[in-house]
Amino acid sequence: AQSVAQPEDQVNVAEGNPLTVKCTYSVSGNPYLFWYVQYPNRGLQFLLKYITGDNLVKGSYGFEAEFNKSQTSFHLKKPSALVSDSALYFCAVRDFPYNTDKLIFGTGTRLQVFP
Amino acid sequence: NAGVTQTPKFQVLKTGQSMTLQCAQDMNHEYMSWYRQDPGMGLRLIHYSVGAGITDQGEVPNGYNVSRSTTEDFPLRLLSAAPSQTSVYFCASSYAGTRHEQYFGPGTRLTVT
Numbered sequence: 001a002q003s004v005a006q007p008e009d010q011v012n013v014a015e016g017n018p019l020t021v022k023c024t025y026s027v028s029g030n031p032y033l034f035w036y037v038q039y040p041n042r043g044l045q046f047l048l049k050y051i052t053g054d055n056l057v058k059g060s061y062g063f064e065a066e067f068n069k070s071q072t073s074f075h076l077k078k079p080s081a082l083v084s085d086s087a088l089y090f091c092a093v094r095d096f097p098y099n100t101d102k103l104i105f106g107t108g109t110r111l112q113v114f115p
Numbered sequence: 116n117a118g119v120t121q122t123p124k125f126q127v128l129k130t131g132q133s134m135t136l137q138c139a140q141d142m143n144h145e146y147m148s149w150y151r152q153d154p155g156m157g158l159r160l161i162h163y164s165v166g167a168g169i170t171d172q173g174e175v176p177n178g179y180n181v182s183r184s185t186t187e188d189f190p191l192r193l194l195s196a197a198p199s200q201t202s203v204y205f206c207a208s209s210y211a212g213t214r215h216e217q218y219f220g221p222g223t224r225l226t227v228t
Binding site for chain 2: 043045108
């Protein structure tokens with residue numbers, strides 16, 4: 001069965017420092033991977049996705065993610081964190097077979113950026 | 116575009132009561148889905164629809180009913196509310212096709228006492 005794991009419940013980083021939020025996946029076939037962000041009392045917002053092509057994917061708000069097939073990872077990164085990046089981040093993978101549109105979500109990682 | 120809208124934002128029910136959570140989208144998306152979000156469990160799929168007249172069960176469908184009579188609307192019905200259904204509920208929509216991202220509504224916070 002398809003699955004994603006976010007091994008850290010919370011990540012703390014100082015403003016201006018680089019940040020990484022980790023995600024690993026387990027899928028049959030080629031993975032379709034997504035990152036979403038949830039601000040307090042809001043719905044999820046799409047950040048970026050990997051379908052095929054370049055392993056480094058750029059998304060909204062200066063975020064990027066690196067797809068690593070050998071390590072089955074899709075870590076979210078940002079070179080310089082902002083306090084306003086503090087939120088809950090979800091990694092998701094498309095369910096297999098790909099004739100459905102179902103997404104499987106990780107449990108989420110809370111990012112806290114300190115001034 | 117209003118995007119994905121959900122009503123109500125908050126709801127308190129007593130055990131055994133029924134209610135309908137409303138979801139609408141104005142982006143002409145074929146695919147719509149309902150998730151529940153519980154602490155430490157991420158989002159879990161309740162029901163989904165690939166088009167008007169077509170619905171299917173997700174990971175946690177028990178106690179919920181859906182219908183899709185139009186492309187725009189996808190209501191979620193709680194048949195007989197239980198405390199275990201206390202959660203935040205999100206509706207999402209997307210174009211059909213597995214490469215497309217989903218757009219989420221603002222959520223409904225439901226408490227069952």
